[in-house]
Structure formats: structure tokens, C-alpha cells
Amino acid sequence: MTEALSSTPKVWQHRNRNQQLLSWFLWLTGTAIFMYCWQMISESTTWFFVWDAPRIAADIGSRMIPPRWSYISELLEPLWDTINIATIGTMLAILMAVPVAFLAARNTTPSTKFVRPIALLIIVSSRSINSLIWALLLVSIIGPGVVAGIVAISLRSIGFISKLLYEAIEEIDKDQVEAISATGASGLQKLIYGIFPQILPAFAGISVFRWDINIRESTVLGYVGAGGIGLQLNASLNVLAWPQVTLILILILLTVIFSEWVSAKVRHAII
Amino acid sequence: MGNMVTSPNSVTSEIQSTSLPKSWAPPPFIKNRILRWGLMLGLVLYLYLSVGMLEVNWTRIYEGLDRGAKFVFGFMNPNFAGRWSDISEGIIESLMMTVTSTVIGIAISIPIGFGAASNLAPLPIYLFCRAIIALSRSFQEIIVAILFVAIFGFGPLAGVLTLSFASIGFLSKLLAEDIESMDKSQAEAVKATGSPWWQWINYGVQPQIMPRLIGLSLYRLDINFRESAVVGLVGAGGIGATLNTAFDRYEYDTAAAILILIIGIVMLSEYISGYIRAGVQ
Numbered sequence: 001m002t003e004a005l006s007s008t009p010k011v012w013q014h015r016n017r018n019q020q021l022l023s024w025f026l027w028l029t030g031t032a033i034f035m036y037c038w039q040m041i042s043e044s045t046t047w048f049f050v051w052d053a054p055r056i057a058a059d060i061g062s063r064m065i066p067p068r069w070s071y072i073s074e075l076l077e078p079l080w081d082t083i084n085i086a087t088i089g090t091m092l093a094i095l096m097a098v099p100v101a102f103l104a105a106r107n108t109t110p111s112t113k114f115v116r117p118i119a120l121l122i123i124v125s126s127r128s129i130n131s132l133i134w135a136l137l138l139v140s141i142i143g144p145g146v147v148a149g150i151v152a153i154s155l156r157s158i159g160f161i162s163k164l165l166y167e168a169i170e171e172i173d174k175d176q177v178e179a180i181s182a183t184g185a186s187g188l189q190k191l192i193y194g195i196f197p198q199i200l201p202a203f204a205g206i207s208v209f210r211w212d213i214n215i216r217e218s219t220v221l222g223y224v225g226a227g228g229i230g231l232q233l234n235a236s237l238n239v240l241a242w243p244q245v246t247l248i249l250i251l252i253l254l255t256v257i258f259s260e261w262v263s264a265k266v267r268h269a270i271i
Numbered sequence: 272m273g274n275m276v277t278s279p280n281s282v283t284s285e286i287q288s289t290s291l292p293k294s295w296a297p298p299p300f301i302k303n304r305i306l307r308w309g310l311m312l313g314l315v316l317y318l319y320l321s322v323g324m325l326e327v328n329w330t331r332i333y334e335g336l337d338r339g340a341k342f343v344f345g346f347m348n349p350n351f352a353g354r355w356s357d358i359s360e361g362i363i364e365s366l367m368m369t370v371t372s373t374v375i376g377i378a379i380s381i382p383i384g385f386g387a388a389s390n391l392a393p394l395p396i397y398l399f400c401r402a403i404i405a406l407s408r409s410f411q412e413i414i415v416a417i418l419f420v421a422i423f424g425f426g427p428l429a430g431v432l433t434l435s436f437a438s439i440g441f442l443s444k445l446l447a448e449d450i451e452s453m454d455k456s457q458a459e460a461v462k463a464t465g466s467p468w469w470q471w472i473n474y475g476v477q478p479q480i481m482p483r484l485i486g487l488s489l490y491r492l493d494i495n496f497r498e499s500a501v502v503g504l505v506g507a508g509g510i511g512a513t514l515n516t517a518f519d520r521y522e523y524d525t526a527a528a529i530l531i532l533i534i535g536i537v538m539l540s541e542y543i544s545g546y547i548r549a550g551v552q
Binding site for chain 2: 136
């Protein structure tokens with residue numbers, strides 16, 4: 001028996017035969033899907049332009065340098081608008097997201113059957129639609145301007161803040177709430193003294209994190225007419241003023257770095 | 272949480288040192304009094320300045336309410352049939368862009384992720400890969416899409432390249448963090464068998480990061496689909512162009528149909544990816 005085994009030495013394999021076959025099958029299907037998709041995209045591409053791309057890229061690159069520094073005087077107000085869109089939008093979002101989060105959390109919702117699904121639907125709808133699309137919708141409803149941007153940012157942020165906040169609410173320590181209710185506290189008092197202090201650090205962290213994301217997103221909202229520095233970006237691109245585009249991109253980069261620095265600083269102080 | 276536990280002590284000591292007050296107030300979130308009032312004052316001042324400078328065109332908003340009601344009504348009665356050929360074409364193109372860009376993104380992110388892990392890569396490669404990640408993460412998809420459309424021309428290829436580029440920053444960064452926090456002893460055990468470098472990676476490192484990589488890829492697939500709806504606004508293919516046209520023509524029922532489709536597909540993919548992730552981990 002042992003001789004029979006040693007005469008046909010079996011090489012070690014990572015998977016057994018069925019697993020191996022399954023793995024090959026999955027790879028084959030995946031590759032086929034990818035090749036099909038790639039072919040479809042390739043068909044609707046004008047390859048002549050793509051082969052020409054390096055020359056165009058070099059051309060645009062040479063036009064972008066040097067940036068037109070004097071243009072900065074026209075950018076400071078849009079930049080202020082951009083920061084306002086993100087900040088006021090985040091504040092409005094917080095006002096709307098906190099009740100939604102309490103309605104969505106399993107331990108604080110008034111009804112798991114009726115209220116919770118509605119709250120979850122609000123969260124999913126808000127999260128699935130990009131702020132640019134919200135902005136597009138709002139520009140067409142309430143007209144172009146900073147207000148459309150603020151509302152777009154806040155509608156988009158509700159889902160994000162509520163989702164993270166309701167997860168934090170579901171993870172709270174029950175004993176503290178029980179201790180408060182043992183003193184004979186009302187429902188509102190339980191909320192204020194039992195639950196709020198427990199979620200406050202998470203809440204502050206989430207808000208600042210979302211503010212950081214909103215600064216990034218509000219830099220492009222102007223592209224669809226919702227105010228901020230994106231408006232100037234769109235205008236400069238339309239007249240092919242590449243030196244101005246460079247300056248705007250530099251300014252956006254600096255703003256993003258600044259907001260990331262602030263948010264990291266604040267979150268570090270909280271946690 | 273830490274300050275919540277210690278603060279009652281400080282409160283009681285404060286009570287003992289002063290004459291005993293009759294009422295109790297919860298300890299403040301920010302303990303430093305100057306910082307607390309300073310922040311509040313700054314906030315009020317900022318709100319006064321920023322809200323005061325808002326130019327709100329109330330008549331325009333009042334006129335818009337009508338259109339807003341029409342949109343809500345459109346959401347109740349979405350019109351899938353009216354422009355079905357445009358919608359289905361756009362959605363299918365978006366899905367294809369999603370698949371292609373995620374695959375390309377993963378294929379490029381894996382080597383960059385390995386290069387950006389400080390425990391695997393030598394310093395020059397580490398810095399190079401981290402620079403690529405920082406570059407990819409700094410700019411919004413839409414800005415990259417504008418540049419790519421200018422360079423590669425209109426069409427889904429510009430969108431695919433944009434989404435691939437954005438995926439690199441996301442996937443590589445999280446992958447590198449996962450590699451950096453892996454269990455060293457497993458990798459060492461494989462190295463002790465005298466395996467060459469690629470076998471060490473294949474048997475020592477790769478099995479440890481695989482569940483995370485699959486989870487992240489599925490998540491990125493999700494994000495790429497949502498973003499593919501946006502890059503179309505600047506001419507980079509996908510459902511965005513159809514959506515933009517629907518809004519421009521004030522065809523809110525068609526726009527609502529597209530948005531409902533997007534939400535539905537996102538929910539479906541979230542459900543499926545949750546299922547797969549539970550199976551992998």
C-alpha cells in the first residue's frame with residue numbers, strides 16, 4: 001500500500017479538483033464578460049482621436065504653463081462661495097440627518113415595521129445619487145446659484161451622516177440608558193442624558209469627515225451652475241483659457257489639502 | 272468616550288472646592304472654556320457673514336416650486352417607456368464602463384498597492400506609488416473626466432479611463448494599508464521554506480489580503496457605477512448624458528425613471544456584494 005502511494009508521488013496542490021474547476025470557470029466567465037464589455041466600448045470609440053492623444057496632451061500641457069496668476073483676483077469670491085456651500089450644506093444636512101438616524105436605529109426607532117424602512121429608503125436614495133446630479137436637479141428647479149449648491153450638498157450628505165450615525169446609535173452601551181431611565185427620566189431626558197453623550201464623539205467625527213468630502217464635491221458643483229469655483233472652471237474651459245484652468249486646479253488642490261488637514265486635526269483631537 | 276468616564280470626577284472636585292450648587296449640569300463636550308466660547312462666537316460670526324452674503328432669488332425659487340412639485344409627481348409616475356431606447360442604451364453603457372474600469376483599476380492597483388506598502392517595497396518605489404495615490408485621490412472624477420475628454424475625445428473610453436484612474440487611488444491606498452497590517456509570521460513561514468520572491472508573495476502575502484481585496488473591489492464596482500452616471504455630464508459616456516438631456520428638457524418623469532433605475536441597481540449590487548462578502552470572509 002505504501003509502495004503504491006510512493007510510486008505515484010502526488011504533487012501538492014492549493015485546491016482540490018472541484019475547487020480548481022470552479023475557480024477556472026469563474027475566471028473564464030469573468031474574462032469573457034470583460035472582453036465583451038471592452039469590445040463594446042472600443043466600438044463606440046473614435047480610435048483616431050485616441051492615437052492622437054499624446055500629441056494633444058502635450059499641446060494642452062504646454063498651454064497650461066505658466067498659470068495666469070493675475071486671475072486669482074476673480075477667484076477669491078467663488079472660493080469663499082465654495083467653502084460656504086460645503087459648510088452651510090453640511091450644517092443643514094446634520095439638522096436633517098440626526099432625526100433620520102434616530103428613526104433608522106433599531107434601538108431608538110418608534111416602529112421597526114413602518115418607520116425604519118422609510119428612514120432606510122431616505123438614506124439609500126440620498127447615497128445613491130451623486131451631488132452633481134442633485135445639483136443638476138436643483139438648478140433646474142430653483143435656478144442656478146449658491147442656494148442650489150447648498151441644498152444639493154445637504155441632500156447628498158443626509159444619507160452618509162445618517163448611516164454612520166445610526167450605526168453608532170445601535171452600538172451604544174445600554175446600561176447607561178437604563179441607569180438614566182431608572183431615575184424616572186422621560187423619553188426625551190433619556191435621549192439627552194443617556195444617548196447623546198455616548199454618540200457625541202462619533203457624531204463630531206462623522207460631521208467633520210463629511211465636511212471634508214463636501215469641500216471636494218462643492219469645487220465641481222459650479223460646473224452644472226450651482227455656484228462656487230466650478231463656475232469659473234467651466235467658463236475657462238469653454239473659452240479654452242488653459243492658464244486659468246491651471247490656476248483653478250492649483251487652488252482646488254490647496255483647498256482640498258487644507259480641508260483634509262483640518263478634518264484630520266479635529267478628528268485626532270476628538271478620538 | 273474617555274473624557275466621558277473621567278469627567279464626573281472633575282465635576283465632583285469642582286463642586287467640593289466651591290460652595291455646593293443646587294443644580295447639576297452635564298459636563299461640556301469641549302472642556303477649555305475659552306476655546307468653547309471662542310468656537311461658538313466664531314461659528315455665529317461665520318454664519319452671519321456667509322448667510323448674509325447669500326443672494327437668494329425668492330421669486331425664482333417660488334416659480335421653481337411648481338417644477339419641484341412636477342418632479343415629485345414625476346417620481347410617483349416615472350416614465351420608463353417614453354425614451355426607453357435612450358435609457359436602456361445609457362444604462363447598458365454605464366454598466367459596461369463600470370465593469371471595464373473596475374477590472375482595469377484592480378489590475379493597476381494591485382502592483383501599486385504592493386509598491387505602496389512600507390513593509391514590502393524599497394523607499395524609492397514606496398514614495399513613487401504613494402505619489403500616484405495622492406494624485407489620484409486629490410481630484411474629483413469630474414475634473415479628471417473633463418481633461419480626459421479633452422485629450423481622448425468624447426465617448427465611453429474617456430469615462431473608463433477616468434473611473435480606472437479614480438479606482439487606483441482608492442483601491443491601492445486601502446490595499447497597501449491591509450498589507451502593512453498583515454500577519455508577518457505567516458509570510459515568514461513561507462520564506463523559511465526557501466521560496467523565491469514570487470512564491471513568497473503568492474503563498475505568504477496574497478492569501479491574507481484576498482478577502483479584503485475582494486470586498487474592496489466589490490465596493491469599488493458599486494462606486495464606479497454611481498460615478499459613471501456623473502461622468503456622462505461632461506461627455507464621457509454612460510447614462511449621465513441621457514439624464515442631463517432629460518433635465519434640460521424638463522422631462523422630469525423620464526429623469527425620475529433614470530434615477531429610480533440607478534437607485535435600484537445600486538441597492539441590488541449592495542445586496543449581492545454583501546452576500547459575496549459574507550461568503551468570502
